[in-house]
Amino acid sequence: MSKKRGIGMACFFYGTGYGNGFPDVSTATVEIHEDGTATVRSGAVDCGQGSSTVLAQIAAAELGVPYTWVTVISADTDTTPDAGTTAATRQTYASGNAVQMACRQARETLFEYTRTLLGVNTIAGLVAREGFIYVKSYPAKQIPYPEAATRARLAGYRLVGQGSFVTHTTAVDRETGQGAPYWPYAFGTQIAEVEVDTETGQVQVLKLVAAHDVGRAVNRQGVEGQIAGGIGQGVGMALLEKVHLQEGRIVNNSFSTYLIPTTMDMPEVEPLIVESHEPTGPFGAKGVGEPATIPTVPAIINAIYNAVGVHITELPVTPEKILAALKEKDGGTKE
Amino acid sequence: MPTIGASPARVDARAKVTGQAVYPADISFPGMIYGQTVRSPYAHARIVSIDTAAALQVPGVLCVLTARDIPGHNGQGVVFQDMPVLARDEVRSVNDVVALVGATTPAAARAGAARVKITYEELPALFDPVAAMQPGAPRVHPARDNIIYHLPIRKGNIEAGFAAAAVVVENTYRTQLLDHAFLQPEAAVARLDERGHLVIYVATQYVHWDRTEVARVLGWNQDRIRIVAPAVGGAFGGREDMTLQALVALLALHTRRPAKMVLSREESFLAHSKRHPMIMRYKTGATREGRLTALEAEIIGDSGAYSSWAPNILRKAAIHATGPYVIPHVKIDAYAVYTNNPFTGAMRGFGATQPPLAYESQMDELAARLGIHPFTIRWLNAFRQGDVTATGQVLESSVGLVDTMVQAARAAGWPLEQLIPGGKGE
Numbered sequence: 001m002s003k004k005r006g007i008g009m010a011c012f013f014y015g016t017g018y019g020n021g022f023p024d025v026s027t028a029t030v031e032i033h034e035d036g037t038a039t040v041r042s043g044a045v046d047c048g049q050g051s052s053t054v055l056a057q058i059a060a061a062e063l064g065v066p067y068t069w070v071t072v073i074s075a076d077t078d079t080t081p082d083a084g085t086t087a088a089t090r091q092t093y094a095s096g097n098a099v100q101m102a103c104r105q106a107r108e109t110l111f112e113y114t115r116t117l118l119g120v121n122t123i124a125g126l127v128a129r130e131g132f133i134y135v136k137s138y139p140a141k142q143i144p145y146p147e148a149a150t151r152a153r154l155a156g157y158r159l160v161g162q163g164s165f166v167t168h169t170t171a172v173d174r175e176t177g178q179g180a181p182y183w184p185y186a187f188g189t190q191i192a193e194v195e196v197d198t199e200t201g202q203v204q205v206l207k208l209v210a211a212h213d214v215g216r217a218v219n220r221q222g223v224e225g226q227i228a229g230g231i232g233q234g235v236g237m238a239l240l241e242k243v244h245l246q247e248g249r250i251v252n253n254s255f256s257t258y259l260i261p262t263t264m265d266m267p268e269v270e271p272l273i274v275e276s277h278e279p280t281g282p283f284g285a286k287g288v289g290e291p292a293t294i295p296t297v298p299a300i301i302n303a304i305y306n307a308v309g310v311h312i313t314e315l316p317v318t319p320e321k322i323l324a325a326l327k328e329k330d331g332g333t334k335e
Numbered sequence: 336m337p338t339i340g341a342s343p344a345r346v347d348a349r350a351k352v353t354g355q356a357v358y359p360a361d362i363s364f365p366g367m368i369y370g371q372t373v374r375s376p377y378a379h380a381r382i383v384s385i386d387t388a389a390a391l392q393v394p395g396v397l398c399v400l401t402a403r404d405i406p407g408h409n410g411q412g413v414v415f416q417d418m419p420v421l422a423r424d425e426v427r428s429v430n431d432v433v434a435l436v437g438a439t440t441p442a443a444a445r446a447g448a449a450r451v452k453i454t455y456e457e458l459p460a461l462f463d464p465v466a467a468m469q470p471g472a473p474r475v476h477p478a479r480d481n482i483i484y485h486l487p488i489r490k491g492n493i494e495a496g497f498a499a500a501a502v503v504v505e506n507t508y509r510t511q512l513l514d515h516a517f518l519q520p521e522a523a524v525a526r527l528d529e530r531g532h533l534v535i536y537v538a539t540q541y542v543h544w545d546r547t548e549v550a551r552v553l554g555w556n557q558d559r560i561r562i563v564a565p566a567v568g569g570a571f572g573g574r575e576d577m578t579l580q581a582l583v584a585l586l587a588l589h590t591r592r593p594a595k596m597v598l599s600r601e602e603s604f605l606a607h608s609k610r611h612p613m614i615m616r617y618k619t620g621a622t623r624e625g626r627l628t629a630l631e632a633e634i635i636g637d638s639g640a641y642s643s644w645a646p647n648i649l650r651k652a653a654i655h656a657t658g659p660y661v662i663p664h665v666k667i668d669a670y671a672v673y674t675n676n677p678f679t680g681a682m683r684g685f686g687a688t689q690p691p692l693a694y695e696s697q698m699d700e701l702a703a704r705l706g707i708h709p710f711t712i713r714w715l716n717a718f719r720q721g722d723v724t725a726t727g728q729v730l731e732s733s734v735g736l737v738d739t740m741v742q743a744a745r746a747a748g749w750p751l752e753q754l755i756p757g758g759k760g761e
Contacts, residue, residue: 007747009709010695011736013659013718014687020650045540046347047570053345061338072346075564077546085541087575087681172654172726177488177667180728181654187718187736189743211743213735221342233571233683236516243512243609248378248462248675249429253604260516272742276735283339286733290684297688298695302709311696314509 002199005206006307010298011189014291015182016089021171024090025164027081028098030059030106032159036131036145037069040102043083044095045075049289050222051091057218058096058282062103064128065145081162089186089287092218094167096282101163110159113152117143168280184278186291188212190231192267192299196307198326201319205235205265205300211272215286220273227271227292234296235261239316347566356566359536360522364593367524368397370579370586371444371596373434373451374605375426378640378675379460382424382433386452390436395443397590399451400435404585407554411577413544417476418641418678420552420581426455427475428640430605430677437586437594460675464637465614467674475640475673483638484646486653488667490725496629496664500620504700508617508693512637513610515682519568520603525583526593532559533584538567540574552581553588572681573607576643608643608680611636611671613652613689619697625705625712629664630725632656634690636679638671643680645671651686657725658694659736660716665725710744710754 018024028042040059046052052072060067073080083095111123114133118141120126125136134142149159172179193207210227217223240259244252252258277284297315305311310325350356387399402409402423409423410416422431434451438444461467467481475481497503523537533555539545542562550557567574579596586594598606618631634652638645653669682688702712718724720734744751 008699009713009743010691011659011713011717011740012687012691012695013655013736014684015651015654018647020647043543045542045564045567045570047540047567047574050345052347053343056346057338057341057343067338067341067343075542076561077542077563078561080542082543085544085575086570087540087572088685172486172488172650175487175489177486177653177725178490178727181650181726182728184733185730187659187734187739189736189739191743191747193747209743209746211739211746213733213739215733216339218339219342220340222345230683237510237513237688241511241513241516243514243604243677245462245512245676248460248677249376250604250677253601255516255600258514258516258604270746272739272746274735274738274742276733276738278733281733284733290687293683294688294691295695298691301692301696302699305696305699305703306709311506311700313506313692313696315511315692 003195003197004307005193005195006303007191007193008299008302008306009189009191010295010302012294014186014294016093016184016186016287017167017169017182018088019169019182021169024084024094024167026083026094026098027164028083028095028102029081029162030102032063032106032110032149034150034153036065036149038063038065040070040072040099041080042072042074042095042099043080044091045086047086049226050219051086051095054092054218054222055095055099058099059103061283062100063107065131089289089291092285092287093281094165096285097165098163100282101165102161105161105163106159109157110148110152113155113157114143114148184281184286186213186286188291188295190295190299192303194300194303194307196304196322198308201322203239203304203317203322205267207268208296209270211274212288212291213274213276214288215278215281216275216284217273218283218285223273223288224271226288228269230292231269231296232261232266233293235265237315238297238300242316358519358522358566358568359524359538360597362524362536364526367593367595368437368439368586368590369441369444369595370582371436371448372432373448375422375429375431375433377426377455377457378429379458380426380455381458382422382426383454383456385434389450389452390447393443393447393450395439396436396447398437399447400585400589404589405552408551411548411552411581412642413575413644414646415642428675428677435582435585437590462674462676464635464672464674467672468670475675481673482670483642483673484649484671486650486669488653488665488725491664493629493631493664493666497620499628501623502701502704503618503620504697504704505618506696508615508696510613510689510692512612513682514604515571515573517569517571517573520600521578521598521606523579523583524593524595525587527587527591532561533587534561535580535584536563536565537580538574539564540570545580548577549580549584553584571683572685575681576608578606608678610682611648611679611686615690615693617693617697619701621701621705623705625707625715627660627662627716630657630662631666634669636671637674637676639674639676639678641678643678648686652690654726655687656690656694658691659718661718661722662725708754710749711756713740714755
């Protein structure tokens with residue numbers, strides 16, 4: 001039997017955001033229209049990871065309207081405020097906070113008028129959910145959101161809000177590295193199962209269990225998609241990918257020579273979402289974008305170690321490296 | 336029906352599955368022209384001369400732009416503006432764009448680019464970051480030391496930490512140069528609108544930063560520049576540095592016509608940053624019970640010819656070099672180094688993706704040497720709420736690490752009651 005199986009574990013932590021005291025700011029605005037729908041404006045670029053969807057969910061939850069009542073306008077310097085870069089796993093946290101702040105301001109303006117309609121002495125006595133505004137602990141007394149918004153506007157109120165959120169960090173000392181450079185931190189654990197062919201050196205990743213502490217999953221399918229995609233990039237980094245240089249020149253600049261994982265290389269992925277609730281995050285959320293890929297490589301490396309007893313220290317783990325390491329381990333003699 | 340925690344259809348789902356989503360490559364305007372770069376074939380060379388006469392003879396070619404056609408500052412970069420838009424006297428990597436051809440068709444632009452005659456005098460180049468760090472090594476940028484950035488982290492007493500260890504593991508790890516391999520190669524369109532403002536449609540990660548960079552290159556006020564990101568086909572950090580933004584802007588301003596550039600996959604590999612290859616020397620010590628006592632690490636990251644995010648990335652590598660573990664004695668040094676290799680920059684994990692190969696391999700070797708399970712050694716050292724990192728930061732909230740360990744181990748079928756010291760979870 002030349003095929004040997006192994007299981008490997010890897011943990012990580014990851015400081016999200018720009019970090020190191022840099023002004024990590026996101027700004028957003030919102031306007032509630034007279035029919036109760038709302039337009040959110042955020043400079044955040046959705047690169048495909050789903051930030052516009054997450055921002056719409058956060059806005060809907062904070063305003064108290066259905067998700068389908070929110071439109072997010074994004075990524076246009078003429079029409080949207082600066083939300084910072086889509087990087088550093090920061091848009092759900094930083095722009096999510098900015099959108100939540102903007103929506104809270106607009107909703108509270110609406111509540112200031114609505115409380116007079118419902119005879120409540122403070123806006124703290126109102127709750128908005130799924131398109132209705134009702135009296136806290138007395139939900140029978142309620143008013144549809146569109147009616148409240150229309151009447152508020154006729155009374156001269158403008159239901160707009162703006163939020164600017166700054167992620168708090170401090171610079172590290174340049175001599176000792178001491179400081180509080182990032183916030184919040186994401187955590188996670190992945191466990192890989194691999195099969196190593198000791199005759200060919202081929203490694204097949206069979207399964208990856210991926211448990212990620214995201215604070216709170218705003219969009220569960222989005223989190224699971226990030227985890228699967230992160231694992232895909234991790235498998236590529238572990239086993240396949242390398243830009244080859246000759247005298248500083250890239251020689252494999254095409255997908256026929258720079259190999260990324262195909263569906264046939266993808267393991268079974270079991271995503272597990274852990275929600276530790278970050279008090280400074282929007283609804284407790286942190287982020288998952290970059291973290292999803294971080295532990296995959298060492299989980300695979302440790303699974304190979306578990307399977308055949310060799311620790312590969314240089315990426316990617318090609319069949320040649322496996323065979324050379326096995327040969328060295330066996331004292332230069334073939335099995 | 337709570338909105339948070341649900342999975343409603345993405346706001347862009349319909350547009351993407353029906354093929355109606357608009358990417359920059361889908362955008363066209365009447366009278367639009369096309370751009371083609373001429374890149375350096377050398378990692379390091381002096382530009383002796385640029386002869387554009389033959390290129391300008393190609394039917395359809397409207398212009399061949401070089402460094403002298405840049406109205407503002409010929410430099411771009413997120414930290415230092417050390418990357419020229421169009422190289423002037425010297426090329427420092429094969430990524431460098433030396434000339435830019437504008438033509439009425441993509442084919443004419445390519446034909447023109449093939450006829451731009453550039454004479455180079457090849458110069459010695461640095462390809463090894465360790466060699467580039469040595470005193471007396473030639474400088475990649477005359478004004479700046481090859482070591483762009485160094486961060487030391489010091490905690491406790493490293494000698495005492497190793498003296499307290501029953502077992503010490505030492506290894507050197509190496510990660511590779513990686514491409515983001517996003518689905519959509521670079522594409523951008525620039526045009527002057529009815530106000531005379533410059534509008535650029537581009538796949539990017541940060542429209543407001545792009546505006547800052549383009550304004551600096553053109554010498555324009557920012558309010559007259561509009562950057563729009565239509566649908567973006569993946570980024571992963573590879574769209575944080577400027578690639579086509581300033582180039583399409585220069586073409587549109589020079590010809591007063593809309594200008595478009597769409598890179599082939601082959602050129603896309605040359606145009607954007609890569610993941611830093613890192614050399615990581617690690618020494619980790621633990622007690623007989625498996626408690627970590629000391630970690631010493633030296634991390635060298637190859638930034639290539641331009642800095643991009645190098646200081647921030649090697650800072651992040653250093654700060655995450657311990658892994659998520661309580662270690663009383665720590666000595667870490669991380670360096671970012673210039674060479675004449677293709678430039679490196681942001682990529683998913685931003686310097687924190689390379690060290691786990693080292694710190695997690697070390698954990699499994701320590702566990703094997705001590706005869707304990709990989710889960711158990713991690714359990715003994717894992718960050719919990721209130722623990723302190725190597726930089727002295729107190730983890731005050733939302734520290735779900737051991738929960739992820741338990742859930743993952745359970746899903747993998749591991750016998751937790753045997754692996755957790757004392758037999759119980761927390």
